[in-house]
Amino acid sequence: MMSERSVPPTISEVAAEAGVGRSTAARTLGGYGYVSPEVRERVLAAAERIGYRTNALARSMSTGVSHTLGVIVADIANPFFGGVVRGISDASRSRGFDTLVLSTHEDLDEEVAAINVLIDKRVDGIIVASAALDAASASHIEQARARGIKVVLVDRAVPGLDLDAVLIDNRAAARGAVARLVDARHRRIGFVWGPPIEGRPRRRRDLVDGAVRNLWTDGERLQGYLDALDDEGIVFDADLVMVGAKTEEHAQAEVARMLALPDPPTALFCTENDAMTGSLRAIRESGLRIAEDISLIGFDDSSWAAVIEPPLTMIEQPTLALGAKAAEILLGAIDAGEGRSAAPRGPSAFHTLETRLVERASVRRPRAADGSARRG
Amino acid sequence: MMSERSVPPTISEVAAEAGVGRSTAARTLGGYGYVSPEVRERVLAAAERIGYRTNALARSMSTGVSHTLGVIVADIANPFFGGVVRGISDASRSRGFDTLVLSTHEDLDEEVAAINVLIDKRVDGIIVASAALDAASASHIEQARARGIKVVLVDRAVPGLDLDAVLIDNRAAARGAVARLVDARHRRIGFVWGPPIEGRPRRRRDLVDGAVRNLWTDGERLQGYLDALDDEGIVFDADLVMVGAKTEEHAQAEVARMLALPDPPTALFCTENDAMTGSLRAIRESGLRIAEDISLIGFDDSSWAAVIEPPLTMIEQPTLALGAKAAEILLGAIDAGEGRSAAPRGPSAFHTLETRLVERASVRRPRAADGSARRG
Known part of the structure; x- marks a missing residue:
């Protein structure tokens, strides 16, 4: 600069x-x-x-820099991406860049089309939350780079792709949240949601593979859950992992199934907002009380989570900061490409921002302190 | 077609x-x-x-149609606009059109810049939730039309502008919600949020003017509230209308102020999600119970509103349908412009979609059935 x-x-x-x-x-x-x-x-x-x-x-x-950036997200209606996009657009606007956003519904074909549109619209750079699971399925991103368009990943890494990525440490965040439940003496901890696959594999490896194959962040969060169980020597039970469609309705059905087990969970870790609201519906249906009967921690804090009774303990993602950091790196790369920056660009890297566990009132000890309490 | x-x-x-x-x-x-x-x-x-x-x-x-549409919304991080954008993008994608989204933070200058970007990117049409309050401040929209770009308004009308607009009837929706509270025998009904102005005008007219000058939908919702009071001959009280910054924090402060009045409200009508969560914070602080002590109706249903205890009665906006309808009208106009349609285009019109009052459990009779119960 x-x-x-x-x-x-x-x-x-x-x-x-x-x-x-x-x-x-x-x-x-x-x-x-x-x-x-x-x-x-x-x-x-x-x-x-x-x-x-x-x-x-x-x-x-x-x-002839066009002063426009393209942003490709999985689902613009998800408040998480809303925050990321706002962070990007605020940061780039202060530099005189406009932001064009496209949404792909987690569909890799749509993502390929979106990259083509942005190439066609001559953007200077692209920030993408990619659905690509590896470099082999990311040739569209390489095509953009081949045309001199700078690309930065946000929210998700694409293993094997040599690109800057701005992320949270999903695995560590999940591990920390589940460790919090274990600290409160929970041993039967449900995981909502898990891999969107048919059937219920019994082996951890198959569950993790199913999750990773769907979405990088899903796999990381499931691994963090398993890490926390391993840390405490808690035996993994496949029955406590949701499997199937990632919808609020199915989360409700899966939690209802877990609560009907002979040895039901005393706590749930929810990895998305709709997983949490689906869980809350199932808990209400079952007549259980949050905190007293079942502890809860969720991913992606929101003002609703703070006003529910009792207020929910949640992982807060720095959505605006994720967007702002991605924009800063991208604009730096564009400057460097235009010869505006004296500083040489370093190698690409993962930029990991901190999450925060916002402790409220949805975590208590299980009623029997050994965590194996049955409820009638 | x-x-x-x-x-x-x-x-x-x-x-x-x-x-x-x-x-x-x-x-x-x-x-x-x-x-x-x-x-x-x-x-x-x-x-x-x-x-x-x-x-x-x-x-x-x-x-040489570019097969891209531009969408300009006030705040992409607002789930309402997230839903509208998703509706637009689903509908246009099925016709082979891609959607570029820009967010303006309710700033008319940013909207002007966004229109210029979309002209520059040669989109075929634009859907805009405009911050312009009248035709005089919408010359940027006329500039786009002068270049042959079709424009459709969504969420907000711009009085005096001859354009198709896809809207809900905000005034009727607000009137219906407040009438529901009146039916339950409430007479002291707070309005959250109101005009973002300094001071507290005593006259209805000044409050409405303050609201309309900020945002078309705000003015409509306040008028609907007043309509419902008029319908029942309930005397308007300026102390029951929130005034000032439209933030969750300020909503909380304003509701706390209302609850401390000698004759406090027994019900609240909240016109936005953050107005509702701010109100819920103030209610919790005051030790009051939702429904038993104070009734609530809010705007913009969400899965959180359904899982709160008690579940909240909310106005549901057809966000996806608003987007889909706007896209359909815009694509029809593009077809007509390209000579693809045999049918002549009719004059521009307001297309009003239905809202729904989702009745849950946050409305009850006030403790004294005449609605003037004091609480200690």
């Missing part, structure tokens, strides 16, 4: 100096959209005065 | 006939992205066999 002072001026500061709105400054400095000649001159003069990276600006004018 | 049978074949049916994935069929028929020559031939032959609109296809190849 080049700058005349330690913290380079932002577009907002240029806007304030010029007495215009931030978007107007961004359009002027980004060279897109309509700005009146008078305003344009005012913004450029302000940028000059406070040392906004005018060299980079001049260069971008000639190199 | 032209078709050889009453229901025109879909891309999925072409895909099934050709034995390829839906995306592959969409890429082939849409003329974008990579498809191997062998597969391409197979798909085109299948399309021909089952009568997929091959004439339209041939024409689109020559007219």
Whole structure:
């Protein structure tokens, strides 16, 4: 990064100096959209005065950078991705880049099509939460890179692909949450949701394979659950892992099944929001009380989880920060590609952001402290 | 629409006939992205066999339709817009169109920039939940239309703009919800949230003006609340309307203020999800019980609202259908513009979809049936 002072001026500061709105400054400095000649001159003069990276600006004018980023997510209706996209768009907007979002419904074919659209629309870079499970199924991503488009992964790694990835440590987060339940003396801990496969494999390996084959994060979370059981020498029981369609309805059915076991779970670890609401439905149906009768920890904190009675202990993902970090790395790579950065780019890496276990009131000791209490 | 049978074949049916994935069929028929020559031939032959609109296809190849739609929403992290976008993208994908989404944070300047980006990216049509309050502030939308880009409004009308708009009747939905509370004998009904203005106007007119000036839907919902009070001859009390920042924290503070009034509300009508979670926090703090002590109805049903104890009575918006309908109208207009449709386009109109009051367990009679019960 080049700058005349330690913290380079932002577009907002240029806007304030010029007495215009931030978007107007961004359009002027980004060279897109309509700005009146008078305003344009005012913004450029302000940028000059406070040392906004005018060299980079001049260069971008000639190199034809489009100042747009593409973002590909699995499901835009999932609040997790909503937060990530907002983080990306805030961070890139402050640099004068606009963000185009496409949603793939976890379908690799749709992801291939989305990459093609973004190539066609001449974006400068792409951030993707990829459904690809390995490099062999990610040739579409390589095609984008071959055309000079920078790519950063978010939320999911693609093993074998040499790309920066901004992630949380799903395995460690799951392990920590399940360890919290074990600390509270739970030994029968249900896992909702698991691999979306037919039948119920008895072997851990087959369950993990089924989960990983569906989604990288699913596999990581299941492995974290198993890690925590192993840490405490708790024997794994396949009956306590949900198997089948990843829907709220099926989560409810699977939890109902678990609660009807001769030795039912005294706690549940839910890996998604719909897994949690499905579990809550099953718990209500069964007449059990949260915390008193069954402990709960979920993934992806939300304001609803905080107002439920009792408030739920949840893993909070740094959704905005994940997006912002991915945008920062991508914009850095675009700068480097345009020769705007003096610093050489390092090798690609996993950038792991911290999750937080937000402790509320849904975890208590099981009624019989050895954790094997039967309930009538 | 032209078709050889009453229901025109879909891309999925072409895909099934050709034995390829839906995306592959969409890429082939849409003329974008990579498809191997062998597969391409197979798909085109299948399309021909089952009568997929091959004439339209041939024409689109020559007219250079880009097969992309742009969608501009206020906040992609709001699950309401997540659902609308999913509805749009499902409906347009089945017609071989991809969807690019931009989020504006309710900022009109950002919306202007977003329209410019979409013009630049040569989309065929735009669906926008506009922050513009009247035609005078919507010249950016007219600019897009002047370039031949079709535009459809979703979620919000822009008075004075001659465009199709796909909406719910916010005023009627709010009136119905508040009438439900009145039916249960409530007379002191709080409104969360109201206009984001400084100070607390005493006159209804000033409150409504403040709300409308911020957001069209806000004004409609407040008017629906007033309608329901008028229907029953209930005297309006400005103290029962939240004023100020539209955040969960401020909703909590405003509800706490209302609950401390000498004659506090016995029911609340919450117009957004964060207004509801803020209200729930204030209710918990006050030690009141939902339903027994204070009734609640909220806007925008969610799976969380159904699993809370007691489950909340909520207005359900048809988010997917709003998106699907907007896409259908937009694609119809694009077809008409490309001469694909024999039917002449009618004048633009408001398309109003039904909301539903999902009755659960958060509404009861106030403790004193005349609704003026004081609580200690």
